Amino acid sequence: MLLDQLNCAYYPSFNPLLYPFSGNLNKENFVKRILIIDDDKEISELLKSKLLEDRRIKVFTAEDPFEAMEILNHQVVDAIILDWILPEMTGAETLSKTEQVFKTDPNLPYEWEDKKVKVIVLSGRERTECKASSTKHFRYSGFVSKKSGNLQNMIENILKHIHKIEI
């Protein structure tokens, strides 16, 4: 009852009780849940430590496609930072396979039903080499290059994408 009232007061598909928040009830203060999928632990740990400096971000990490699928099966996220080349398959193949798993999993968290997750590709390859079609839940919306090695630029670019996420 209260949930329905809250839903009507905010957004039709948005339930603020599902989201931890870091301050007042302005949607910009809701914590965004980010999954980093990268087989290079040096990079994922560094990105995680920098992103966590923003109190409005919660970070999960996965080193391989199977770990990523396991996390996504139990945890809804708002954005994915996706390494393009992973062990066994590409980042795009990982998300494709995740969609297939979602279709057949009876215990999938219900929040996944209408969820659209922003995917930011992070790669040392050229942007033109890292293209894939968006799927029901995963929307490719950004590319950040690892090539320059400039950590500050990388973090700023990633944060720009993350803070545009609408919950």
Add this chain to the structure above:
Amino acid sequence: MKIPEKLLQSYINRRIEELDQIESALHNKEYDLLFKIGHQLKGNGAMYGFPEISSFGELVETGATQHDINAIQLQFSSYRNFITKLSN
């Protein structure tokens, strides 16, 4: 952008531990392993503030792709010295 000291130290420690692994891979001509190590060093070295590590990584990645062990061997001693100095 400042990298937390603890993370930086862990990164350097892992590079030290990795030296023997690279030496063994060179000795056994394990090109796949050399490619993986080189590729990751190329990607993460400069991010941690060590473009020298990225350069070495790129050389290892290319050497592994071309099966050119000598090219890697030639630079490995300098790389080893560099990492050892970092840890001191």
